Amino acid sequence: MAGVIARRHRKQRIFRWAVLVVLGIFFLLPLAAMVEFSTRNAETWPLLVNWPKLSDTYPDLAEGIVSSLEQAALTAVLMLVLLVPTAIWVRLRLPKLRRLVEFLCLLPLTIPAIVLVVGLAPVYAWVTYFLGGSSLTLVFAYTILVLPYAYRAIDAGLSGIDVKTLAEAARSLGASWTTVILRVVLPNIRSAVLSAAFLTVALVLGEFTIASLLNRTNLQVSIELLGKSSATMSVAVSLAALLLAFVLLLLLSLAGDRRRSTKENS
């Protein structure tokens, strides 16, 4: 009997490693190719970390990087300002609407970006009319795009605490609704807010379709443009962007781990 179990364990272990190796090759090979290709020209990487020189040589790329970072930061802020109070309000006052809100927030996930753009184009005609054609106006579209991920993260954070009782306790102690949100709820869903923000940043940095089709600039659009003139540079920037996203996601899982371990200590 013990032998059978041991053999089964060994089989499972071999299977696990096989899967890991195959998937590892699948993911790492393109990355390795990118590293190899982008290092063919010895000047590429030194140029990439030298910001003044980079923005001189590739002004479009520099503009794309800056707009993407601005878009990411603004989208994260707008998403939090919209979503945190809404999610709290739905939990406290309109629990019946939870399903509906969740469904609405998931919708962007089910609609292809192309379709979204077709719908957004006329809306953006007005946005351009009122706010100008700045790439920052993409923040509105991106806020909708990140809803599915951000709402899930924040809602999961809220279900970890007894929002209703905490809010009522704070209210009875004299707290206004703003105080309830800022000083009672937010500190207790900090890691959920962090993950929502990280996911938002990662998503916005990788967005191409909407920006390209609406004729706005961001990192991916400028990489694509650069690919036509300087292939090595565009691959190097893509790789850097990928690594940044990896780091963000790593930070995210670390934040999650820390929360779990502090809970285990209790």
Added chain:
Amino acid sequence: MSGVAVHLEGLRRTFGTVHALDSLDLEIAAGELIALLGPSGCGKTTALRVLAGLEDADGGRVLVGGKDVTRLPANRRDMGMVFQAYSLFPHLTALENVEFGLRLRGRRRVPGRAAAMLDLVGLSTFGDRYPHQMSGGQQQRVALARALAIEPAVLLLDEPLSALDAKVRVQLREEIRRIQTEVGTTTLFVTHDQEEALAVADRVGVMRAGRLEQLAPPAEVYQQPASAFVADFVGLSNRLPGVVADSSITVLGTSLPLVTPAPAGPATALVRPEAVDVAPAADGEGSVLTSSFLGATSRVTVTVGETLVVAQVASGLLPSLTPGTAVRVTLQPVPVALDVSVN
């Protein structure tokens, strides 16, 4: 510090088709502790939440110290509240929790006051503990300290002990009574536990279907229940058939005075187990069916003809009351209520 009077006037609140509050009137004197008692769904928690401002009334008025606060939001009502669920802010220590309300009010010497409140609930050495490092009883003590720290006009306790185990519950309810007497804050205590209500309150209000069935000191509620519902809900009762005549009812051959007058004729009396005496007697008309040991006292079920009678006896008598023993059942002549639901 002395409390202020609270007056609930004709409060109405409807959830769908359910009348949680049906023209509820309640007057709480300054510094008084009133316990609202009733089965779940009787509206006792709704009454407390309307007073706290956490729930809106459909009609009626809430007066605190003579001032109409019906339209005031919860954060401007000046009430301290302890909840059934643990409600300490998880990211703050015990001391910071107590300081929370004080800081919102911009009080000076906040840490000193908060420490004094923790001392009052006997947790002065627990100031730097986080809620998850404390037991349920300790958390509720801190919640009490937090509620009292802001020197509220009214203290509201919404089943604060029901999540705790039996021993802590008894300890903490006595402590709540001690602290409330010491501080003198007008207090509304909501509970479904009759023992708790009788033990801590100056007056007990028994609620049913959104109305007060009886509001009286604990002893009166127990000994002279205003209605069959109260008699039934507060304490155990036997339902014994009898005949009413001349403001008394004859049950098992004994004439018992009535709490409220009733028309003559057959009726069902509600008799407390402790008002029933059981003694072994060879010619007794009753026979012991079961007996159960409960500690200081024991409970014996006796059949008398077709009727089942539950009696509370001293545990010392239990060995002589084994099942099958012939016994004589006598009723003490204390006032009883009639069960009107049967007739």
